[in-house]
Amino acid sequence: MNLSEISNVIEQRKDQYLEQLFTLLRQKSISAQNIGIRDCSRLLKSMMEDIGINTRLIETDGHPVVYGEIIKDPDAFTLLIYGHYDVQPPDPLDEWLSPPFEPTIRNGKIFCRGAGDNKGQLMAQILSIKTYVDTFGELPINIKMVFEGEEESASANLPSFVEQNKELLKADLVYTSDGPMHDSGAPYVLLGVRGILYVELTAKGADWENHSGNKGNIVPNPAWTLIDLLRTMRDKNERVLIEGFYDDICKPTEKEKEIIKELPFDREQVAEKIGYKQLDMDGEAYYHKLTMEPTFNIAGFTSGYGGEGAKTIIPSQATLKMDMRLVVDQDPDDIYKKFCAHVKKHAPDIEVKHLGAMAPSRTPANQEVVDIVTKAVSESFNQKPVLQPSLGGSLPDYVWTKILGLPSVVVPYANFDEANHSPNENIGVENFFDGIKCTCHVIYRLGECAR
Amino acid sequence: MNLSEISNVIEQRKDQYLEQLFTLLRQKSISAQNIGIRDCSRLLKSMMEDIGINTRLIETDGHPVVYGEIIKDPDAFTLLIYGHYDVQPPDPLDEWLSPPFEPTIRNGKIFCRGAGDNKGQLMAQILSIKTYVDTFGELPINIKMVFEGEEESASANLPSFVEQNKELLKADLVYTSDGPMHDSGAPYVLLGVRGILYVELTAKGADWENHSGNKGNIVPNPAWTLIDLLRTMRDKNERVLIEGFYDDICKPTEKEKEIIKELPFDREQVAEKIGYKQLDMDGEAYYHKLTMEPTFNIAGFTSGYGGEGAKTIIPSQATLKMDMRLVVDQDPDDIYKKFCAHVKKHAPDIEVKHLGAMAPSRTPANQEVVDIVTKAVSESFNQKPVLQPSLGGSLPDYVWTKILGLPSVVVPYANFDEANHSPNENIGVENFFDGIKCTCHVIYRLGECAR
Structure with a gap:
């Protein structure tokens, strides 16, 4: 043979x-x-x-x-x-x-x-x-x-x-x-x-858009409601503040660390492929972030006026789409529970919708x-x-x-x-x-x- | 006569x-x-x-x-x-x-x-x-x-x-x-x-939308960049943190305070008119907020995917429209300078555009x-x-x-x-x-x- x-x-x-x-x-x-x-x-x-x-x-x-x-x-x-x-x-x-x-x-x-x-x-x-x-x-x-x-x-x-x-x-x-x-x-x-948990958050203000002059300071702004929630969820160093979010993450093994170090990495090529010339990390950091760390990504934030020029309104709704890429041994059901508990504690009126999940x-x-x-x-x-x-x-x-x-x-x-x-x-x-x-x-x- | x-x-x-x-x-x-x-x-x-x-x-x-x-x-x-x-x-x-x-x-x-x-x-x-x-x-x-x-x-x-x-x-x-x-x-x-200052902020990430899985943690997210800036601009009690924002505001005179107290106010009627049944303030607070306090309003926040269901992307841009209603003696030119200085200090890559202004x-x-x-x-x-x-x-x-x-x-x-x-x-x-x-x-x- x-x-x-x-x-x-x-x-x-x-x-x-x-x-x-x-x-x-x-x-x-x-x-x-x-x-x-x-x-x-x-x-x-x-x-x-x-x-x-x-x-x-x-x-x-x-x-x-x-x-x-x-x-x-x-x-x-x-x-x-x-x-x-x-x-x-x-x-x-x-x-x-x-x-x-x-x-x-x-x-x-x-x-x-x-x-x-x-x-x-x-x-x-x-x-x-x-x-x-x-x-x-x-x-x-x-x-x-x-x-x-x-x-x-x-x-x-x-x-x-x-x-x-x-x-x-x-x-x-x-x-x-x-x-x-x-x-x-x-x-x-x-x-x-990596696994994934995809959620949609909706904050509501008044039943319709109001004029930002005649009603400013009176009607609550759902965009601010969402942003105020987000600031409780992640600090400025990008660390997620939801209780227990990192609890189940397995540290990379020595073997995995070795593998990550040896992976081929061409900073300029990667930067060109993602359309971000300023990319400033070495291969080890790159692959560690990509394979061993969860994300806490905003895939979409939509509220109020998004067209040309100025429109003076208070939005009636704000919608946030988030996907979290999870790493072993984070469980998407568990993370979802923790996420919901956090929202309930800090912004109970915000509605959370589960749009999809997959374990890592x-x-x-x-x-x-x-x-x-x-x-x-x-x-x-x-x-x-x-x-x-x-x-x-x-x-x-x-x-x-x-x-x-x-x-x-x-x-x-x-x-x-x-x-x-x-x-x-x-x-x-x-x-x-x-x-x-x-x-x-x-x-x-x-x-x-x-x- | x-x-x-x-x-x-x-x-x-x-x-x-x-x-x-x-x-x-x-x-x-x-x-x-x-x-x-x-x-x-x-x-x-x-x-x-x-x-x-x-x-x-x-x-x-x-x-x-x-x-x-x-x-x-x-x-x-x-x-x-x-x-x-x-x-x-x-x-x-x-x-x-x-x-x-x-x-x-x-x-x-x-x-x-x-x-x-x-x-x-x-x-x-x-x-x-x-x-x-x-x-x-x-x-x-x-x-x-x-x-x-x-x-x-x-x-x-x-x-x-x-x-x-x-x-x-x-x-x-x-x-x-x-x-x-x-x-x-x-x-x-x-x-x-009230006067007004209307600005548009644009944060840029990569040159195009990237996949949130393959590129998550690698490509910066402009929605987060904006939110991280906003958290430096306003605390959770809604106080604006831009240096000098409140400096030139004249306190209401005794006469103005009296007038405000006497203004007709029907909470339920106002609540119905603005479409916000939960409105919880008395007439004095209402008119004080409306006539004597500036606003720091988000008129629009647009980034990434806003359609039905889930899309797993990292947005390449985030745009914020803000109007600030100003009260005497805030000067829109002066507030704009202070606003820009704040952005320059905390998020120098965010672009600020002046869309309009009028003094109070x-x-x-x-x-x-x-x-x-x-x-x-x-x-x-x-x-x-x-x-x-x-x-x-x-x-x-x-x-x-x-x-x-x-x-x-x-x-x-x-x-x-x-x-x-x-x-x-x-x-x-x-x-x-x-x-x-x-x-x-x-x-x-x-x-x-x-x-």
Whole structure:
């Protein structure tokens, strides 16, 4: 058995594999609008069965999960692969250079809604099974696959699906390929995500806007009410003052600190990418803030007049949108309770609305499986991957780490400019093939160690 | 000489006086759009000349002032009457029940753009001269009249006009009839206005909105920058912390305190009018806050996402609109300097824009002319007027009190529901005639004392 055979097999089958991806891409599957979802789940199931994966649709309260498995030996190492077959709506349509559901190759990239997010990466995972089996005769480990149809709708039913299928989903490692590779083009191995709590606060004043002259000092101003609350929530050094907000945060391990120190960082490149030339921090501070610290962000503040020039009013309402990115082991339900208690104490008339939440996740970096995956990715891409303890953003990764108690790694295959959620979404043709190869390498190395 | 003769003369001339008002109302004079202004100034001049007022147009950098005078004796008491012949644009047109420039009587009210604001009141003042002279043969005092054509465009050239014509405008009292009478229907004698300083603050973060997950803690949030500045500007007891903000405020005199205590106040009625049932203050606090205290109002706060649901962004900009109502002797230029110095010290990157300013004014309540006017108004309406030391809102009254150093009173003639600046603007037919009568009474009583 020689890993280079994998590349040879892929090389010979490029047209065939592309055609299979195109078939899946042409099938619409817009979860938010419930367009084509059922058809796509059935198509995916039949494609997986053709490859020899035992597949079935498992119903949820929303769109079905396509579940597949190849169980070699119940006691063998089991890799659970997660992905999603639903896509974002294609709007705005007039910005697409080719039809959004007709895969089109230009400049070495496949343009189609879902190409990068997530059908191209999901298909790479499925086709890696075919490639591996056809090359080596059989898999060295058990494979389970969970492809959900609601990822673009906040994975509304994924947690309950996982809760209800703990036995079925028993595994040793969860493996996700979603999102883009590192900006530098290097592969990524991500060990977790930040969680999120999104709230909306509404302060009300009078029943309508009043004139700021005739009524100034008489009618309360809801913008000030919100600001007076905010000043009790965060000090000028940006420390959150809500009681217990920081209580459950785990300090980074020595291993994580080491990893953070070694992460590649080009201040000027980052500054350019975020549009903030004045950015003044080193790599260590940057990655520590991004992966180990929670945020307390104002996503929107809207009150009164926002047009040109002057309008002399006292606003009747002020609305604040806030998202808090949470880090292990902050629990969004607990933080929400603490947040509400704080509001109740300081500004009981302000209304708080819960707009969404997701727990954080982090897989300890000092586990053997992390080393194995990192090695496999490194070999496959012939380039050292960027190993990061957490994404700054949020994914429902906690369903694996919290509900199933499993280690979980995210290894994205899409190019950094995949334009997911945007017009002209794409995946590099070579990214697709590299993804097939990388999954084969991961299976191979996991099988080696599990022997 | 018997004052009741005044009423008799008016009674006999009602149709004639209404026709004269209608002629003026039919002539458009929209200053903001420069529609009909010149024609209106000429029409007004000729109507005043017909009555025997020496009238001329005085050019400014904008629209002309119509200046009229009847000088009986250079040493006699001189009353300067101020008003404006320009009107607001009539939009939205489709909400008018009758054409906006065709005066129409319905339910005892004259509907027309400018009916209440200010042609109806201005015409009452002009026709009072005719009524007085025709009744008693001659005026007992000197009369000067300043009718500007830019009041609805922030009186842009009135201060320089007054500065340049100090000698011409020499007088003993300035008398203005503009705005509505008291909500209760009682007449009003107003002794001043609050000033205003309107500023816009802009805080900038990155050059574009960033994702709150991938960039949270990295990119600065301009909404927080503004809020952190605001917390240095005002404490939680609503006291403004800008150095020197309160320095020049004159305490109310004993007389003003007495007046405030006596002002009519119906908590429930006020609460209903402003749409704030929870209003919890007595009349003394209400009028003190409204007339003697400055405001520090947020008229608008706009940053980031304000639509439905959640959007996970870090705003790239935050904009704050603030108006400060100022009381004597706060100087808007001085307050602006102090405001800017504060911003420069605490948040030097925040941009401050000056959007407008007007100085406050207040005529001391313990002057004889105030008593005379109050008495005349009381007799004319057969009802005690509401004497208020200041309006909560702002008018360019300081040009008389500050630049000319004169006492100035505002006695509105329009009904409280005149709908100025709105569709279906109107003035009560009787309000118009009462206005003629009231000005006659004022002239009479001033003449009596000046004798």
